[in-house]
Amino acid sequence: MNFRLRDFQAGDFEPLYRLDQECFPPGISYSRRDLTHYLRMRGAFTVVAESQSKPLEIAGFIVARRVAKGMGHVITLDTLAKFRRNGLGTLLMNAVEERFISSGCHAIILETAVDNAPAIAFYKCLGYFVLKTIPRYYQGRLDAFMMAKRIGEREV
Secondary structure, rough: OEEEEOOOHHHHHHHHHHHHHHHHOOOOOOOOOHHHHHHHOOEEEEEEEEEEOOOEEEEEEEEEEEEOOOEEEEEEEEOOHOOOOHHHHHHHHHHHHHHHHHHHEEEEEEEEOOOOOHHHHHHOOOOOOEEEEEEEEEOOOOOEEEEEEEOOOOOO
């Protein structure tokens, strides 16, 4: 399956919001207000993937942000169920990693629910490892794994 990557445009908000609601259960999915906040955060960027099939549709997106000197943070990765296991998630993660490397980042962090086995396995396949457990990260009751990966080459 072919996908075209591009940067977020203002008209993408509603499709991205609906996609996030499909990808995550209530309480973990973002409200309109939260999603707007993350899209507009200082240092944040959003990469949108469109399917090349007819009709064109948004197949997935990733929101990420440079958080500190040399550190990137993946805020969310969302893909439509029908496009999963077609390399879309990897394509989006690679695009973010490349952007972080080009801006001088040497590591990326992200969070995922401890009960989200497919996401944990996916991130581990990409070279991420569990850094720590964050108690009650989601809805004040569900723990999350903070996962991390070193990227690029650090000068000593």
